[in-house]
Amino acid sequence: MTTLTPPAAGTPHLTRWLIRLHRPALLFWTAVVVTVSGVLLWLGGPLADASAAAWRAYNACRTATCAYDQAAILHYKDVYTYTTYAVLAAPFLVAAWAGAALTGREVETGTARLAWTQSTSPLRWFASRLALPAAVVTAGTGLLVLLHHLAWSAGKGRIDSLKSWYDLPTFYANGPVVVALALAGLVAGALAGLLRRGSLPALVAGLGFTGLLWYGVQLAIPHLWTTSTAVVGLRRFAPAGGGLGVDEGIVTATGAHVSNPTCANSENVECLAFYDKFDAVGWYRDYHPASHYWPLQLTATALVLALTALLTLLAFRLLHRETGLRKGRSA
Template sequence: MTARTLHPAPSAPSAAPPASPDARPSARPRQIRWLLRLHRPALYSWAALVLVLAAGLLWLGGPLTDAAAEGWRQFSACGMAEACAYDQPAILRYRDFYLYATIAVLAVPFLVAAWAGTMLTGRELETGTAGLAWTQSVTPARWLAARLLVPAALVTAGTGLLAGLHHYVWSAGRGRIDTAKSWYDSSTFFANGPVPVALALTGLAVGALAGLLWRRSLPALITSVAATGGVFVALHRALPYLWPTVHRVSSLKLDTPAGVGLSAHSGVVTSSGEQLPQPWCGSSVSPQCRAVYEKLDAVGYFRDYHPFSHHWPLQLTATAVVLALGALLTLAAFRVLRARTGAVRGMKTAA
């Protein structure tokens, strides 16, 4: 009988140890990747818009400004000559492109609000994409946070770049181009600092809130754009009162009250110190206007205004006010989401 050598049976491969919870990628990076993939067309469109506008602003602040400044130098050198050759097309070209660039920068908050109301929240709720995400171990609050934080970073970077370049364009033409806009021109002021960034972030919050309230794209679009326009108009009206003004009294012999800048109030001052609205008559050198002022007992003009030194205080104060409003709207969006999702979960539990 032949002895057989017994070999131990090969042991089964041991099961791999379970992955630790720490090794699993967090939900937030997955949310960011999914968000960027879902809104890839909007991301590409935003990048293209920023790059095109940035290139246009650099061209406007460089060659176009230099050509327009040279045209004005030629015009000034003409003096009183009847026949004068100067580069008028360059002057007109600068004026037109400056207007277009300013409108484009100011339109960014409205575009952000429209996109946020339609594509960011409204469409995802309308099509059920948001509900699907909430079933994939993603809480509604984390879902909304990802949809606000990522666009907010991209909007801040892009809008900040455009606003900075617009200020560069305006600074390049200041003192060189006779028809350059003043710093207190409404459109120029709002495009010339951090205010467009704050308006764009507030537009993002407005759009997200509108999408959560309507749960449909078209109503959210209309509401977002209208609400952003309302914020812009309210800020325009409140701007002169966001910072203490300079009070100046001048002679009635002038055509208008003295003081160049952003005006808050103006009128005439009586001998008793009372301030009355401006009758808009003109200089007291005119007999008709002198009679009007004597009837009012006016002894001088007054104007409460902001000089150029108030440009940055007004910019920063306006930015802070708009950002505070945006923060309140963001909080409201989370409250609305919590109320909506809480009610839905309560109904499912009862069922």
């Protein structure tokens, strides 16, 4: 296998070298963004119009034999699901590539060390590996999130089967937290490439970190903003509190809240015994209404970006320490 000679020092040279080295990945990312963007525009335009017309015809039905375009409704639903998960896959694609190719392959083949000794410093080399990909990832993922949000908004009040804002895949695909997760995946993958010294281990490590971070975000988001609370009497229906649910349970005679998401104001034997045990007088539900969407999204995005900055600082410090030790030993 032929080893490409690193370019001379200088930011323009490093940028051209990076584009040349990772041109297939750049073309693939561009193709993914353009394709998904086109489908999202189709989803929010002709598909949304066709599905809305079908729902109007369905709701106007007064007989069992009236006609409506069921295929348009199902087609919209399927395309919406596929594009939503395509947007959510972006952080994992970025993390896998960053670990396997951005740094892992160059460290594994020795190209990185050659560049450090002949053309540029390790810290400058790593900075060049992050700056341009970060811009490309932010632009591409940000465009997908924007178009997904517009496509979803085009169906509000028109398509009865449209996912609610708090449906978890929709919640994430509609907001900037996905962009922050993609940047975190980029840095995590690049850091894994430095530490694991192999493409495949770094790929797995980058994917694993991104998955764990996303899981942590899902656990944390409901608690990043003060919830609203709905309360009803015990023998009435449980409070609707339409939105992102956080907790629910009974209200005792003293006004205390005791969590119990399983009974939901049911009157079976087990639930009646539970109500009597705690002297229940009502039922409560803590939730986030639609007005909390952007506070939750922006707070989660800020936290993920802060973690990404810490990972970046850690990567630079580790690289500086490692290369500094090697220089000391060689001296």
